[in-house]
Amino acid sequence: MSLDPGTRLGPYEIVAPLGAGGMGEVYRARDTRLDRDVAVKVLPQHLSANPEVRARFEREAKTVSSLNHPHICTLYDVGREGDTDYLVMELIEGETLAERLAKGALPVAEVLKLGGQIADALERAHRAGVVHRDLKPGNVMLTKSGAKLMDFGLARATGMAGSGSGSDVAMPTATHSPTMAAPLTAEGTILGTFQYMAPEQLEGSEADARSDLWALGCVLYEMATGRRAFEGKSQASLITSIMSAAPAPLSQVAPMSPPGLERLVQACLAKDPADRLQSAHDIRMQLAWLAEGGSQAGVPAPVATRRRSRARLAVTLAAVGWLVAIVVAAIAWTSRTAPVEQAPFFASVSIPPSDTFVALFSGGPIALSPDGTRLATVVRRSGERVISIYDFGTGNTSVLESTQEANFPFWSPDSRWIGFFADGKLRKVEARGGPSQPVANASSGRGGTWSPDGVIVFAPDIFGPLMKVSENGGPATAVTETESET
Numbered sequence: 001m002s003l004d005p006g007t008r009l010g011p012y013e014i015v016a017p018l019g020a021g022g023m024g025e026v027y028r029a030r031d032t033r034l035d036r037d038v039a040v041k042v043l044p045q046h047l048s049a050n051p052e053v054r055a056r057f058e059r060e061a062k063t064v065s066s067l068n069h070p071h072i073c074t075l076y077d078v079g080r081e082g083d084t085d086y087l088v089m090e091l092i093e094g095e096t097l098a099e100r101l102a103k104g105a106l107p108v109a110e111v112l113k114l115g116g117q118i119a120d121a122l123e124r125a126h127r128a129g130v131v132h133r134d135l136k137p138g139n140v141m142l143t144k145s146g147a148k149l150m151d152f153g154l155a156r157a158t159g160m161a162g163s164g165s166g167s168d169v170a171m172p173t174a175t176h177s178p179t180m181a182a183p184l185t186a187e188g189t190i191l192g193t194f195q196y197m198a199p200e201q202l203e204g205s206e207a208d209a210r211s212d213l214w215a216l217g218c219v220l221y222e223m224a225t226g227r228r229a230f231e232g233k234s235q236a237s238l239i240t241s242i243m244s245a246a247p248a249p250l251s252q253v254a255p256m257s258p259p260g261l262e263r264l265v266q267a268c269l270a271k272d273p274a275d276r277l278q279s280a281h282d283i284r285m286q287l288a289w290l291a292e293g294g295s296q297a298g299v300p301a302p303v304a305t306r307r308r309s310r311a312r313l314a315v316t317l318a319a320v321g322w323l324v325a326i327v328v329a330a331i332a333w334t335s336r337t338a339p340v341e342q343a344p345f346f347a348s349v350s351i352p353p354s355d356t357f358v359a360l361f362s363g364g365p366i367a368l369s370p371d372g373t374r375l376a377t378v379v380r381r382s383g384e385r386v387i388s389i390y391d392f393g394t395g396n397t398s399v400l401e402s403t404q405e406a407n408f409p410f411w412s413p414d415s416r417w418i419g420f421f422a423d424g425k426l427r428k429v430e431a432r433g434g435p436s437q438p439v440a441n442a443s444s445g446r447g448g449t450w451s452p453d454g455v456i457v458f459a460p461d462i463f464g465p466l467m468k469v470s471e472n473g474g475p476a477t478a479v480t481e482t483e484s485e486t
Contacts, residue, residue, distance in 0.1 A: 003027060003042065009081045012040050012088060028091065031076075038076060039092075043085040054085060061087065063130055071121040073141070073150045092148050097219070098137035105226030108257060112291040114140075115220050117147040119284035122216065126209040126280055133207050135215035136196045137222060194235060195228050199243050199271050210273040213280060217268025224261065225253040229269065243271070260290050355379040355388065365408060365447075369415040374431065376409045376418055387420060389431060400429055402436040408447045412471070419456060421445025426458055426469070440469040440476040 002025065007014040012029040018039065019026050029040040048054060061078040068074070077088035097114070100106070106114070118140060125132065132139075134151065141148040198214035201207050221229040229247040232238030247269065250262040264286050270276040277283055357379055367376040375390040379399075387403040390396075400406075406420040412428075419428045422436075424443050429436040439456065448458030454471045457479060469476040 009040060009042075009084065009086050010079045012038065012079075012086075014040065029088075031088070037091045039089045041087040041089065043087070045083070048080075048083055048085045063128065067125055067128060067130065069121055069124045070145065071117045071147050071149060072124065073148050090148075092141045092143060092150075094141050094143040094148075096138050097140035097142055097147070097223070100142055101137055101222060101226060105254060106223045108224070108261070109291065111220065111223040111257075111261070112287050114142075114147045114223065115216070116284050116287040116291065118149060118216060118219065119280045119287060121147070121149040122209070122212050122280035123284055126212070131207060131209055132212050132215070133201075134196075135212055135219065137219060140219070194238050194242075195230060197242065198273070200273055202239055202242060208273070209280070210276050210278065213268050213276055213278075213283065214273075216280070216283060217265050220261070220268070221247055221250070221265050224250055224257050224265075227253065229265075258290055260286070264290075355381050367409045367411055367418070369411050369431070370413055371415040374415070376411065376431075378406055378409060387418060387429075398433070400431075400433055400436075402429055402434065403427075408445060410448050410450060412450045413452045417450075417471075419448050419450055419458075421448075421458075426456065426460070428471070437473075439471070439473045440467070442467075 002017070003009075003014045005014055005016060009029070011031060011033045013032055015028045015030055015037070017025065017027050024041055024043045026039055026041045029038050030036075031038050058078055061075060065075040065078075073092060074090040075087060076090065079086055079088070118135075122132065122135075132149070132151075135149070139150045141150055196215040196218045198207070198211040201211055218229045230238060230241045230245070232241050246266075250257045250265060251259065264277075264283065267277045268283065357377060365378075368374075369376070373392055375392070377388050377390070378385055379388045381399065385405050385407070387400045387406045387409050389398050389400065391398075400418070403418075403420060403422065405422045407422065409418050409420045411418055411431075416431060417428050418431050419426065419439070420436075421427070421442050421444075424441065425438045426440045426442040426445055426448065427436045427438050440458070440460075442458060442460035444461040446459040446462060448456055450456050450471065455468050456471055457466055457468045460467055460476070465478040465480040467476040468479045
């Protein structure tokens, strides 16, 4: 139904139409009680005609109205005037993310910022038990203060209609109308917008928070590349793509995107919900880390080298950016003795958000294990420096608790031990964890190397000679002389 300017819905006076979508028509209106402009969405008649649907919808609307968050469009009121049901929402000025993406991909910094804001909004809603179910660029408004997620959670009421199975169902749509939310229709169809629907939604299964995380992965991909993660010439081919195919890698479509973002998107787009990242909080923290400089981590060496000459990044992040070169060098060294040529691989290292890398020249260089499976770094956790081990095979990070105030880690040739400096001594610790053991005195150790014959050569301080000592400890002897001694 269409409403003319001047029509009253309770205390709200219609001013002008704003648009229409699957959930009904939207109008600019004036709240005559509070003297403010609002957006009024008039719901379709088929919803109003079903008392059970309406009752469940109203309960859901009350839940959504409690989501007071800077990146969620506020739901002010829900009402009924005669046979007309309506919602009253915050009136947001700006353009939709879909309109912005029509102009092309976004800069990486903007992708990370907006993605973090959307994840923040999802985190708040999921904690309140509200699932969006139709997250897409058309439901994200871009304002001066950032992203605003629209039509939040209202689709949930649809799947409750009728007396059937209760599966979340409604007719899908490919539109990106800024006024459109997830359609509210009878049960027996699929709920959402095809391009951003998770496989479980296409199968008609119950959608949960992880379905929203899939959609967020699609949105992140589209922001970074300017193209949709999944496409097809027909609905059937699109569904097939979502169910069985993977989107083109970000490294190919948007080569300047940080590898950490590609891994994050891949984790969001796992076909099985159990294989995805399990919370919006995790996504938000990863995006925050990337935005703070982690985007340099794992960038191919030539790109990282060019950027280091002009970027004002912490030396620690530059050190992580060298990871690729170290991996390639390690493989090249191995190939000298192995007849089989090994291909280089690229990897990005993510550390927990609670940790920060220690600067390269402050004792925090990275150390690749000789077998190429792990990376040792020095991180600061709760104000204390410790050695962190990243496993390339599992993607897991662990901290060696007995390495407080560690500096300049280095590996044993068999990759079982790590040498480091702390408390005025050269120490060693098993890479799998356990207590550390003193090896020799080193008042201000600056680095070491561990030879296959069990001898460690190290710099005990800045000015003195290099020393050597048995890996089992004992007296250290000089192997070089300083100019002042000659």
